[in-house]
Structure formats: C-alpha cells, structure tokens
Amino acid sequence: MKESIPLTWRRIPERYRLLGVHCDTCNKSYFPKRTICPQCRRKGKLNEVKFAGKGKIYSFTEVSAPPEGFEDQIPYVLAIIELVEGPKLTAQIVDAQKEDVKIGSKVEMVFRVIQKDDPEGLIHYGFKFKLA
Template sequence: MRESISINWRRIPERYRMEGTKCENCRKFYFPPRKVCSNCRRKGKIVPYTFSGNGKIYSYSTVFAGPIGFETSTPYIIAIIKLDEGAKVLGQIVDIDEKDIKIGDKVEMVFRKIQQYDPDGVINYGFKFKKAK
C-alpha cells in the first residue's frame, strides 16, 4: 500500500484544487492536466489552470458494487461532468437521489472524503459534485 500513498500524494494538487492545464494557443482545457496539447502538439502553449468546479451532468449511473475501499458507500451515483471550461471529468454526485438527477443539471464541486476504509488508516479526500442551487 506504500505505492498508493505516494501516488495519492503526487495527485494532491489536482484532487484538492482541481488543477488542470490549458493550451493558450487553442484554448483547450485539460483535466487531469496534460503537458502536451493534443490539438497543437509542439506548437501548443500549456499553462496551469485551476478549474471553477462548475459544470453540467453529461451522463450518470448508479454504482451498486464498488471497488475495494468503496464497498461501504454503495450505492452511489457516478457521473461524467462537463465543466464550464469544456473538459470532462468523472466524479461522484452527493447529497441527492438518482430520481432527482437529469442530464444537463448544473453541478458544483464539493470537497469530501473519498474512501471509507483504507488498510493503512489513510483517509483520502478529494472533489465530488453536488447539484448547484
């Protein structure tokens, strides 16, 4: 499990502040961050960009059997969010029933505990989404 801790540590900027990148040449946004623009290749100018966390539900589904570490929190709703900047990100939708969700609903980022249980006692936090008011 040591490896997973170091991976989480390295990912903290993108998980805690939703840091991605954008290409100043073509204005394409990337999350997770990319170092090379897929449009412009070497002509691209990639700079850091912190996403607002605001977006719309692009698609969603309910997960009834979660991966290891998530068993205790099922069922939960996982969605692809199209951020206002255009990048798509996978995230959990919290504080809502599936019947109250529809595609196109506006959401905003919230900061929540991600795992209920970890063998090393590490609790991971990161972004999730809830319906915007």
C-alpha cells in the same frame, strides 16, 4: 476501470485541487494536466489553470457494485461532468437520489472524504460534486 478509481484519487494530486491546463494556441482547457497539448502537440502554449468547480452532468450511472473501500456508500451516482471551462471528468454525485440526477443538471464541487477504511488508516479527501 472500476478498480482504478480510488487509486487515481489517491495518486494524482491534481484531483484534489482541480488543476488543469489551458492552451493559448487552440484556446481549449484540459483536465488532468498535460505536458503537451493533445491538439496542437508541441505548438501548444500551456498554462496551468485551476477550474472553478462548476459544470453540468454529461452522463451518469448508478453504482451498485463498487470498488473495494466504497461498499458502505452504495448505491451512489457516478457522473461524467462537463466543467464550464470545457474539460470532462468523472466524479461521485453526493446528497442526491438517482431520480434527481439528470443529464444537463448543474453541479458544483464539494470537498469530501473519499475513503476512510484505508489499510494504512489514512483518510483520503478529494472532490465530489453535488447538484447546484
């Protein structure tokens, strides 16, 4: 799981734009995007939605043994965030000490550098969250 985080950020375009789907049949939103509603299966009517980037902390952990490429950022807080639209996602919390982060804290999305020392010299951007 730890190794998969930067790969996920790099390879799934939805993670850069916070795109998901809303199902008109069960009235729930999902992230990342699905092609079939997990609840309604083929009866679901899915529409693409862009989430507002606001939510609250559902749970969190402090990372002190990071995946490769994140060594200069430790320690940092990795949280499961429940978006106001309902879906949950995992993201780094920036500009906050662990003591400031609480379950239920309101957060909002910010656009930040994810990783600078890519072997190909690329700089990867994506979303992180900060306390609102």
